[in-house]
Amino acid sequence: MxxxxxxxxxxxxxxxxxxxxxxxxxxxxxxxxxxxxxxxxxxxxxxxxxxxxxxxxxxxxxxxxxxxxxxxxxxxxxxxxxxxxxxxxxxxxxxxxxxxxxxKDFVPFNDAVPALKQLKEAGYKVGVITNLRRDLDELCRRVGLAPYLDFTVGSEEVGMEKPHPPIFMAALKRVGAEPQEVVHVGDQLRSDVMGAQGVGMQAVLIDRNGYGPEAVDCPTIASLSELVKLLECLNQA
The missing domain is CATH 1.10.150 (DNA polymerase; domain 1)
Structure with missing residues (x-):
């Protein structure tokens, strides 16, 4: 589950x-x-x-x-x-x-906040794992994502970047879940998909523009609006 x-x-x-x-x-x-x-x-x-x-x-x-x-x-x-x-x-x-x-500055994609709200309402814990070397909590507050997040893990605090296992393991410890109980969503095959799968997590590739890799060993979505329904299917599998 x-x-x-x-x-x-x-x-x-x-x-x-x-x-x-x-x-x-x-x-x-x-x-x-x-x-x-x-x-x-x-x-x-x-x-x-x-x-x-x-x-x-x-x-x-x-x-x-x-x-x-x-x-x-x-x-x-x-x-x-x-x-x-x-x-x-x-x-x-x-x-x-x-x-x-x-x-320039960061702004959320139009589907980001609605998707995070849906996930929270469905009872999931939600967080961020990133290689950005910034004050992640402050950044999430500034762009309006913080109210929907339960945890954040950045490479600066861990000392290792995705796809290396320590950053994913730190997130698992933060959320208090087993690897198979967590799905990681990202746009990069190696750092996100393969990194998450390497520690036993499930992975979803988001390919917003249709330019992603043709063959991936995980579900692929074009919008975060597809995520809740996908998770329901994964839970039933």
Whole structure:
């Protein structure tokens, strides 16, 4: 019986505002590049796999400014190449640096708060597991998610990031449940799905734009509004 649901934070419960696609498109325009917003969305889906793999191997927060710029240049290059625009590494770095000057903040997806409310009303414990190195409780309060959360676990407090087991084990301890009693929902195959499954938790992949991996060993949803019904099915299986 499922007792609790944990969520990844960025790209699962919240997104950036202004949207990254708009920021990227504007930066590209300033530098003489033309790219469609929907193509940038696909570019991010591909580049984020690289981001998570690199961050898992060696956290970007622990790298020098020079190393981070080198990585994000390659990250930007992959975004644009996937979007159909080939650029040099130097130009990719210029696009990235220009995009990063735009002020932005987190805002919940439209389906986030309604889904959290539904889960709480259905009796589930609800929480967040994230690799963001921020004051997570304050961040959740600021974006309006805190009233619906029973626990939060961030990589900064644990000292390890998803998909490594310690961050998931810390969440299980926090919620007081066995691994098979918890479902983790996230947008990344390796850090969310495989990480959760690695400690015995169930996993759900959220693929909002249809650009996720084609074959995954878990249920896939396009919106958090599908989650309560899915959990009912999992409990009956």
């Amino acid at each position: 499922i007792k609790a649901v944990s969520f990844d934070f960025y790209n699962t419960l919240v997104r950036f505002w202004p949207p990254l696609e708009e920021i990227q498109q504007a930066a590209c325009h300033e530098l003489g590049l033309t790219v469609r917003e929907d193509a940038i969305t696909r570019g991010y889906a591909v580049a984020d796999v690289l981001f998570n793999r690199e961050n898992e191997d060696r956290p970007l927060s622990e790298r020098s400014d020079e190393d981070r710029l080198e990585f994000f240049g390659r990250y930007e290059q992959l975004i644009l190449e996937t979007a159909g625009v080939s650029v040099s590494l130097d130009l990719a770095k210029r696009v990235w640096k220009m995009a990063m000057t735009v002020p």
